Amino acid sequence: MLGRRQALAIALAPAAWAVLAKERRSEADKRQEKMQELRRKLARRTALPSPGEEQQFLHARAAALLDRLKTSEQDRYVFDRLSRAADDLLEASEEIEESRQGEGPLEAGARQEAARQLQRDYFRVQQADYFAGLCGEPDAASYVKHSRALYQQGRSAYDAGQYRRARKLGEAAALIVSALERLAQARLSAPEPPRLK
Amino acid sequence: MSLWPAPQSFRAQITIVCLASLAVIALAAILIRDVISRTESRLLAEARGQCAGACRELVRQHRERTAWGGDALSSQPLQAQDLSLRGLTVTVLRSYEGLEGGFYRPEARALIGHADGTGAARAPAARELELIASAARQAGASPVAVVGAWDRDLVVVAAAALEGGSGAAWALKRLSGARDPVGRRRQLWYGALALSAMLGVGALVSLWFALRSGVAQINAGLRRLEEDFGHRLPPIAGEFGEISRAINRMADRRTALEAELRRQDRLAALGKLVAGVAHEVRNPLNSVRLTLELLERRLRKGAVRGEEVGAAMREIDRLDGILARLLAFGRPAPAERRLQEISPLVRQAVGMVQEPAGRKGVRIGVESEQEGLAAEVDGAQIVQVLINLLLNAIEASPPGGLIRVRQSLESGRIALSVTDQGPGIPEAVRPHIFEAFFTTRPEGSGLGLAVSREIAAAHGGSLEFDPGGPGATFRLLLPARRSTP
Numbered sequence: 001m002l003g004r005r006q007a008l009a010i011a012l013a014p015a016a017w018a019v020l021a022k023e024r025r026s027e028a029d030k031r032q033e034k035m036q037e038l039r040r041k042l043a044r045r046t047a048l049p050s051p052g053e054e055q056q057f058l059h060a061r062a063a064a065l066l067d068r069l070k071t072s073e074q075d076r077y078v079f080d081r082l083s084r085a086a087d088d089l090l091e092a093s094e095e096i097e098e099s100r101q102g103e104g105p106l107e108a109g110a111r112q113e114a115a116r117q118l119q120r121d122y123f124r125v126q127q128a129d130y131f132a133g134l135c136g137e138p139d140a141a142s143y144v145k146h147s148r149a150l151y152q153q154g155r156s157a158y159d160a161g162q163y164r165r166a167r168k169l170g171e172a173a174a175l176i177v178s179a180l181e182r183l184a185q186a187r188l189s190a191p192e193p194p195r196l197k
Numbered sequence: 198m199s200l201w202p203a204p205q206s207f208r209a210q211i212t213i214v215c216l217a218s219l220a221v222i223a224l225a226a227i228l229i230r231d232v233i234s235r236t237e238s239r240l241l242a243e244a245r246g247q248c249a250g251a252c253r254e255l256v257r258q259h260r261e262r263t264a265w266g267g268d269a270l271s272s273q274p275l276q277a278q279d280l281s282l283r284g285l286t287v288t289v290l291r292s293y294e295g296l297e298g299g300f301y302r303p304e305a306r307a308l309i310g311h312a313d314g315t316g317a318a319r320a321p322a323a324r325e326l327e328l329i330a331s332a333a334r335q336a337g338a339s340p341v342a343v344v345g346a347w348d349r350d351l352v353v354v355a356a357a358a359l360e361g362g363s364g365a366a367w368a369l370k371r372l373s374g375a376r377d378p379v380g381r382r383r384q385l386w387y388g389a390l391a392l393s394a395m396l397g398v399g400a401l402v403s404l405w406f407a408l409r410s411g412v413a414q415i416n417a418g419l420r421r422l423e424e425d426f427g428h429r430l431p432p433i434a435g436e437f438g439e440i441s442r443a444i445n446r447m448a449d450r451r452t453a454l455e456a457e458l459r460r461q462d463r464l465a466a467l468g469k470l471v472a473g474v475a476h477e478v479r480n481p482l483n484s485v486r487l488t489l490e491l492l493e494r495r496l497r498k499g500a501v502r503g504e505e506v507g508a509a510m511r512e513i514d515r516l517d518g519i520l521a522r523l524l525a526f527g528r529p530a531p532a533e534r535r536l537q538e539i540s541p542l543v544r545q546a547v548g549m550v551q552e553p554a555g556r557k558g559v560r561i562g563v564e565s566e567q568e569g570l571a572a573e574v575d576g577a578q579i580v581q582v583l584i585n586l587l588l589n590a591i592e593a594s595p596p597g598g599l600i601r602v603r604q605s606l607e608s609g610r611i612a613l614s615v616t617d618q619g620p621g622i623p624e625a626v627r628p629h630i631f632e633a634f635f636t637t638r639p640e641g642s643g644l645g646l647a648v649s650r651e652i653a654a655a656h657g658g659s660l661e662f663d664p665g666g667p668g669a670t671f672r673l674l675l676p677a678r679r680s681t682p
Contacts, residue, residue, distance in 0.1 A: 126291075130287045
């Protein structure tokens with residue numbers, strides 16, 4: 001004879017299974033949506049005329065990451081890190097694109113704001129080597145190279161008084177390092193940091 | 198001009214030098230200790246400054262990282278946060294060589310983003326973790342530094358609170374073990390100091406003994422030389438050897454000079470001797486000649502008398518006596534020296550002159566300041582000298598007078614003095630009293646004092662006339678030796 005608890009559990013099991021399946025479908029749907037969004041972004045970026053050397057590299061790496069996302073759908077954390085890395089690369093491309101637009105009227109404090117941001121971006125670019133060593137990408141050095149090149153262009157723009165362009169290029173450089181950081185996080189195999197006893 | 202009265206004693210000078218050297222060593226030890234202490238303090242201050250600076254930079258970069266767009270650090274898994282913050286720490290600590298750092302999460306009691314400037318930091322030891330936690334608990338907006346010391350190892354940790362109370366940034370510097378320049382320098386300094394102190398003390402002790410030994414040998418040699426001028430200092434190594442050889446050369450030169458002086462004295466004396474001999478021999482010869490002429494006349498007359506022959510014989514005996522003394526003066530009998538006490542010789546000489554002294558009613562008193570005085574002498578010759586002196590004293594003494602014979606030790610020499618109560622020796626005569634054939638008495642030969650002085654010189658001593666005091670005093674000086682047991 002089944003007890004009341006067992007009978008209740010058997011009765012509720014199909015309902016619980018239905019809830020869990022729905023959640024799983026919801027997660028999968030979200031990932032699909034994310035992938036769709038990234039594909040659209042990539043398509044918009046690649047559709048732009050005359051992309052620069054850095055943009056071509058960024059688009060190629062973003063496309064490769066989108067391919068990897070297909071095989072990482074089951075690992076929520078890895079999918080999240082890779083998708084954010086691809087997002088960073090496409091945003092970097094967008095920042096480069098925006099840097100080509102006109103400067104517009106010079107706002108008060110634009111120079112100081114550009115200097116502060118370039119300082120932050122410089123520190124970020126300095127971290128590129130460390131994350132490149134951990135990310136496991138075969139062309140990690142190219143990420144570092146383009147990040148540095150973009151920062152240098154931003155620095156030159158700052159010297160030329162093009163503060164908006166300087167901020168955009170600096171931001172693009174920092175986003176590449178951010179992508180490297182996320183790629184390194186995606187393949188994290190480091191042990192848990194020690195806990196004090 | 199010397200500002201400081203230098204001590205005369207060589208030993209005192211050496212002692213002062215040794216004490217001064219030890220004082221220098223002690224002062225050097227204190228100075229080195231002070232320098233090391235200051236170096237330690239300086240290194241600690243530098244480490245505190247470096248750690249505090251690194252902390253400030255970590256806090257600033259953490260703030261920038263948190264403010265930067267994208268997904269928030271705190272929303273990521275701990276491992277992902279750790280990696281991101283390690284990248285930040287590595288970049289900050291590239292400018293701080295030898296430092297490690299990271300972040301401390303008090304709610305998890307965990308270190309996060311731990312790295313050094315190379316990205317190859319080793320996990321902190323348990324005691325270092327405790328130190329980091331302690332610094333993080335005390336941390337405020339400004340960095341707080343704490344120092345841990347284990348054996349000779351020092352660890353400096355600074356921590357500063359992160360904004361929003363999310364933990365603390367920390368930086369650590371180890372001043373420990375073989376990498377610790379303080380410890381190594383301390384060991385090197387102390388080792389070098391101990392070695393140099395040992396060498397210095399050893400050198401001082403060695404110098405002390407070498408100098409003391411050298412001075413003792415020179416002193417002993419000089420004392421012996423004072424007693425016996427034929428003695429020479431033994432060979433000594435080093436500078437003292439130079440001194441020893443110089444003293445020996447001086448003694449050789451003095452001996453040679455004395456020999457030369459004696460030779461010249463003899464030559465001078467020879468001239469006087471010849472004159473004296475001529476004078477002394479002519480008188481008896483004249484007397485003998487007159488006697489023989491008288492005898493010849495009496496023989497012709499057949500009235501020979503025995504008294505004239507006897508007078509001639511006495512004059513011939515007198516001539517024989519003069520010649521015997523001359524031989525003794527010119528060629529003294531070889532001495533047969535042996536170590537013996539002087540007192541018996543004095544008593545023997547006094548005994549032998551008791552008869553002529555008694556005839557004149559002169560008393561002889563013997564005094565001795567020190568018993569057991571001994572010398573390496575020919576007893577018979579010394580007795581002969583003493584008899585000569587005593588006979589002269591008896592001759593000069595008034596009837597019922599007293600002759601004092603005194604024995605004493607003066608500067609390592611035995612002094613025998615004979616003093617009479619006579620009129621003394623006139624000052625004009627004194628330079629000639631030791632010359633052969635010089636005499637103030639009609640029946641004197643003038644050879645007694647000359648022969649006596651030769652005997653004294655042959656014994657390494659001297660015979661002197663003491664001009665002080667009433668009466669005449671002659672002093673015979675002889676090198677002293679230990680008394681025979």
